[in-house]
Structures are given as structure tokens and as C-alpha cells.
Amino acid sequence: MYTFENIVGNENIVNSFIKSSENNTVSHAYILDGKEKTGKQLISKTFAKLLLCENSKSKPCLSCSSCISFETGNNPDFFFIESDKKSLGVSDVRENIIKNLETKPFKYKYKVFIIKDAHNMTVQAQNAILKTIEEPPNFAIFILLSKNYNSFLPTILSRCVLFKIKPLSPAIIKQFLINKNINQTMAKFYSIYSRGSIGRALNIAYSEKFINFRQDIINDIVKLDSLDLIQMYNLIKKYEDIKEDINDILDIYLLVYRDSLIFKQTNNFNMIIQTDIKTNIKEISNMSTKNLVNKIEALLKAKLYLEQNSNFNMTMECLFLKLKEK
Secondary structure: OOOHHHOOOOHHHHHHHHHHHHOOOOOOEEEEEOOOOOOHHHHHHHHHHHHHOOOOOOOOOOOOHHHHHHHOOOOOOEEEEOOOOOOEOHHHHHHHHHHHHOOOOOOOOOEEEEEOOHHHEOHHHHHHHHHHHHOOOOOEEEEEEEOOHHHOOHHHHOOOEEEEOOOOOHHHHHHHHHHOOOOHHHHHHHHHHOOOOHHHHHHHHOOHHHHHHHHHHHHHHHHHHHOOHHHHHHHHHHHHHOHHHHHHHHHHHHHHHHHHHHHHHHOOHHHOOOHHHHHHHHHHOOOOHHHHHHHHHHHHHHHHHHHOOOOHHHHHHHHHHHHOOO
16 A cells, blocks of 8 residues: 555655655655665655645645545546556657646646656657746646666756665665564664565565575575586576576675685674575685685676676676686
8 A cells, every 4th residue: 555654764865755745845746766676666756646635735635536446546637657668658648748738637636647667768758848848838747757867967866866775784675674574683684685675585585585595696606616617607597597586696705705715703792684504604714815805806896887888898807707706
């Protein structure tokens, strides 16, 4: 259900939305920017629900016809635009937005448009929506959901209120999972792998696929030192075939080396996160401190390069040559 009570973290954004509704200072265009599964949809849809609510300006009342139809996906003045293509083109903007602005709201005060993955709009699509954002009808509200606000034209950015969704701390996510009846040990484990996302934490917590996936990657880490050059390149090819999961893969590597470094320094399994692989952690901790630190630094650099769209194979080759250094 779309309510502010269900939103965890990012209180400054939520409070700003509520105050703008209460004070009648709602902007005509917003950008919510943040990584995947950080709550952009929940926050934006709850705000849209509030704007369309017939009884309240502070939080959705949940009982009016607008709130009820919103929850069932049938509110006539709410539009959620997404594309199954890699980019949003001019036709998407014209058919889903501009055409729907030709008429006034069907029943409620506003027409609210949320554009998923708006950073994927082509330049032509952004230019098509620009005039509407520059001179919007008084009933139109646009919320652009983005993973990279730098993809927008400067003219788009200058006409939108930009909010940056911050990843949540592991402590907040851990407590959220505990409240969902997940035991403390596993809640801590999932919170570390969540990368600041409650949505991701929940997906992992209820996914047997992830547990098997993680074990497969840990097996790769354990045998890495014994691989010859051909086997190393085969491993890179394996990861290339699933490179949509590369962030998860590198996070698993990082956490294994992190735990190994902590255990090496403390000789205390209570200080590590992945207590289910103590044997592996102890074995890897036999490396020198410098070697473990170098591996962690190499992994962090590789993650950064990949985020900057560096060549996948070259980045992974450099990474694994570093990881195999003695």
C-alpha cells in the first residue's frame, strides 16, 4: 500500500513533498535520482497518491475514491510511463504524455505523470517534453525517476526540483528485516549485501537463487589462486555472460576479502559478517595483510571503472591479474 508510513529513510524528501502539498507550493516537475531499488517508485507514487487524494493534504486518506482507485491501478488521472525498450523515444512522450495533456483531469485536481527510467529518454524525447515542462498546464505534475540525472539536458535539469535518494545504512535495513521476523544474524548478512536498498535486501532474503549464486561465486574465489591463465580468462567469460550481475559478483568478492582481513587482524570469528563460511575465511586470511588490502582496493577500482562504463573485459582482466598477485 502506498503510504508514507511504509517509506523507510529519506525523511527530508518525504517531508518536503508533504509540506509542498500542505502549503500549495507543489512544483510542476521533479527528478528523483538514485540507484535501483532505493525507493524511488514508492516515494513518488505515494506523493502522487497524496496529490490526487480528495480528503487530505498531509497523507493519503486511503478511503476516498481517488485513493482506492490508485491502489487498484485504475486512477484515471495518474499515469506511470515505462518502456520495455532500452530508451524512451519521442513516440513514448507524445503518446503517453503530450496526448494526455490535451484534456483536463478526468475527476481530480491534477494529472500526475511518473516516468520510470527517465534518464533513458533520448535527446529528441527530452526536447519533446521540454516545452511541456517549460509551460505546463496548471494541472500537470511530472516526476522523473532516474539512475543518472547527468543524462538530462541542462534545460530539463534547470526546470525540475532535483531530489537525490540516499542509500540506507546497513543498521536501518537490518532493523527493518528484523521487524519482518528475519533473525538478527541473517538480517545483518542481508543488510550488508543490500547496497543500501530495502527492496534489494528483501529480494535477497527471500531468494534461494541468490544463496546458490553466492555460493558459486565463493567457490570461484577459493580456487582463484590455483587457476592458470586460460582458466582465468574462462572465468572472466563466465562473468561476461552474466555481467548484469557484476555488481553482485564483485560485492561477494569484496565481502569475502573484507572478512578475511578482519579475521586476520582479530583472530575472532565474531567480528566477521559471513559466519557461514568460516573455513573459507580462515584459509584466505593466510594471505598477507598487504595482499588482502591490495585485492580490496583493486575490487573497488574495478567497480568504479565499470560504473563509468569502462570496457568490461579489459577491466576484468586487470582486476583478476591483480587478484592473482601473491
